[in-house]
Amino acid sequence: MVANKFLVAASAIVLGSVALTGCGNSGSSGSKSGGTITMGFAQVGAESGWRTANTKSIQETAKKDGIKLKFSDAQQKQENQIKAIRSYIQQKVDVIAFSPVVETGWDAVLQEAKRAHIPVILTDRAVDSKDTSLYKTFLGSDFVKEGQKAGQWLLDNASTSDVNGDGKINVVEIEGTTGAAPAIDRKKGFEDTIASDSKIKVIASQTGDFTRDGGKQVMEAFLKSQKGIDVLFAHNDDEGLGAIEAIKAAGLTPGKDIKIITIDATHDGMTALSQGEINYIVECNPLLGPQLMDLAKKVVDGKSVPQRVVTEETAFDQAQATAALPTRQY
Amino acid sequence: MPETLTPERQEATASHAGAGPAARLAARLSGSTLVWPVLALAALVVVNLVVHPDFLSVRVQDGDLYGNVIDILRNAAPVLLIGLGMTLVIATRGIDLSVGAVAAIAGAVACVSITGSSHESALSTAVVASSLALATCIALGLWNGFLVAVLGIQPIIATLVLMTAGRGIAMLITGGQITLVHNTHFDFLSSGFVLALPFAILLALALFAITGLLARRTALGMLIEAVGINPEASRLAGVRARTILWTVYAFSGLCAGLAGLMISANTSAADANNNGLWIELDAILAVVIGGTSLAGGRFSLVGTLVGALFIQTLKTTINVIGIPSEMNYLFKAIAVVAVCLLQSPKARALLTVRRRARVGTKAVAA
Structure with a gap:
């Protein structure tokens, strides 16, 4: 009973103060426009x-x-x-x-x-x-739009993206953290966009957890298990930068032997892009x-x-x- | 060593008497704790071979070996190192949850030290930075040892402190940024090759061999087991339990530090949030798969080696055979549960009983 009374009193005080705060603020907000x-x-x-x-x-x-x-x-x-x-x-x-x-x-x-x-x-x-x-x-x-932009670049540059000249553009995708909104939306935006060109196909897709280490390990395995990779689409710069190290270790030249698209445009990513190791970066500002x-x-x-x-x-x-x-x- | 005559052993000895050498070998193998993790590892490799027949192929690329197997060996090095320290800690009936955070601190200390140096790409810079990082990690290990051995805090709680605080410390050191370094000597820790083999795994195996020699050719291993089985009894028998505990936690810190340097060198960057994230769980798993009991006492270093290789092969398998991202954890879980079931004495006993029943009916028929 005592506890109940105390609760009632406490909530009355809280409610009162909330109401007061409300009044105080609404009174002053009118004069704010100039200050x-x-x-x-x-x-x-x-x-x-x-x-x-x-x-x-x-x-x-x-x-x-x-x-x-x-x-x-x-x-x-x-x-x-x-x-x-x-x-x-x-x-x-x-x-x-x-x-x-x-x-x-x-x-x-x-x-x-x-x-x-x-x-x-x-x-x-x-x-x-x-x-x-x-x-x-x-x-x-808009993460979907970011994925679409990445896909659009690939559509526009399809003629030069078939690196090994087999008539097919094989894309490997390194996804962000499974279940995270940017990962889901970027994947959807990208894959919906490239669907309009039957030559372009995502042959393997795996999560790299948005990290460099993840990107590197996934790319290492892709390079050994997938034949004729032309393009890499990484959901952020860090994954792409990790993958670049794996590509170099395989004796290939990133940006030439495998075209690379990433998202974010961080300083490190932009540096790699200006050096030609990445081909295109969609900004996430x-x-x-x-x-x-x-x-x-x-x-x-x-x-x-x-x-x-x-x-x-x-x-x-x-x-x-x-x-x-x-x-x-x- | 006197044979303890448990009923199983008597039976085993009896059945050996009449059996041929092949049967004897099979019986010995099925009794060994190592056979199941090795079989599981082999099964994983077979799965990979079915999907990609050239899974095991290795070629020479720029003078170094190149292939899935080499990747697995190289990437398994950090888990193997941490598992090594973890095995000894677990053998004392302890556990070290802080290793992932300690690994992150090692990377942070090394990378910040390298970027702050006036000769960023020099060999001496890399050596100084790595030594500084390892010294820090040994100190952190000693801190864990202090909490466990002197203050008597339960290991899981004592090391939880550093597991939680450690990433914060690493973030303080790096200022919350991913710190990039440009030092080829530092990168060598992870990406370097010696005699066409990855330097990382050679380093890990070297430490493995030294630990194995120390534990099995001196009394150290026995003392560790004694502390794990009964700390009080071992103390009364004259074993310096406290010193042993300090030593294993400091060693675990050192191993975590070395692993952290490798992880950091792998991408030439210290990422306080992600470096070594959840690696403590991988390491504990490697130890358990290898047949070391979490209750302390018995331990198997070779088992940990097999366990570490199994875990890394599992990770590579997911990428190689193209398991969808959403199914990653499920696939891992199923594989781990399968291995644990194989290792469980009860599950195995069930299997043995069935087999014996079959053998029995055959004998009657003959």
Whole structure:
């Protein structure tokens, strides 16, 4: 009984404070349009070069645009991200942005943000929630399109891609982590696109877990078990770079004896591309800063934004890579 | 050594008396713990040969041997090394879960040391960096030993500390970045060839031979087993259990460090997140497949060698025969379960009983 009473009292206090927060924020948001915007950003962590570039872009653009940024690093843990978002709600920031570590489990904390009238923007990764009113927009790459771009390059360059001249273009594919959205979508985009040319065929496909070591081991086995490999499609640069070492060890020249297409356009990948070891890289852009700040301003001003914003992305061949490399930020 | 006269043995000796040498050999083989992992390895090779008849073919490429077998040997080196350390730790009734994280730290220390040097591509740089990494790993092993031997924390918990914290340490060292190095001498650890054979496996086998000699030609192996069977009794009998424990954990750290250097050299990069990820499980599996008991006491180094080769062959098989990515883990699991069933004394007893029953009816008929 005592415990019950305590619970009731506690929840009353919590509810009261949530209501107060809500009032306070909605009262001030009207006057925000002219003043400085405060953004709370909950980053996943610093697990790769891609992510570091992503963080840097957001921090630098915020500074340039005069947006006050509160930044937290969740070290790949959802609980840390939820804590960070809660503290942003308490601090009454104007807008919250974050890259969800995992897809599910966000409804409660997003509900709190909604009650506090703080708009939320998702970056890079989506959440799996039926209630789309919990966030304003999702800014990130279209992984299917990345796969399609890779496939399109192969279609366009089919005439030079039949390296061994047997009339067939045999492709081996090194996939990303099994079950990860980028791996599923890139595979689908690529394979759907190349289906329009009957000469092009994926003869073997295996996961390399998005790592160099994985890419190398899978390619080693492909080189011995598959006959007449013309093209390698790797789901990210790291896998491709690992595979290049396996190809060299087999006495073949990467980029010539086997054409290589990858996705990401990291600094290492671009260097290999400019040296001709990779033939084509589809960009997966981590520099979301400018687009994110743009969306944040619109959202805070109460303007409507689309539910889904696709990152501006391009692709590189050897000449473009050589030109872009000196100013490449990641 | 006096024969312990268990009923099985009496029976075995009796049946040997009348049987020919071939039958005797078969009986001895089926009693050995090694025969099943070896058979499983052979079965895997046969599966590969059916799909790709030239699976075992080896040719000379730029003066070095080149083929699936060579890949398997080269890639098995890290698991073999870690399995070596793990075998001794398990023999003391312990376990070392931290080896994967320690391997990541080794790569991180070496790569950061190389990139920070003024002569990045020099041989001396690679040697200094590798020594520094190995020294760090021995220190980490000693830390595990301290927790287990002095503080008396259960090994699985003691090493879990470093398993969790280790990747964080490796990330601190690399600054969360994949650190790339350009040093051909460092790469040699993994990609180098000596006498047309991969340097990595030669190095692993050399350490294997030294460990084998130390464990079996000196009293060390017996002392380790004694600690594993009954630490208290062995202490009372005058075995310095504490020193033995420190030694095996430090040795496990050294092995993990060496394996970490190879993994890192394989791609010329230190990736704190992925280097040596889950390798502790592969190593434990290699040890168990090799017939070493997790309950401590008996251990088999040759068994671990076969186990490591089995695991790497399994990985290569998945790539060679083209198992879909979604089925990888299932395929691995089925293969491992099959080997474990073959090794289980109960399952084997069941098999033997059936065979004996058949032999019995034949004898009656004659």
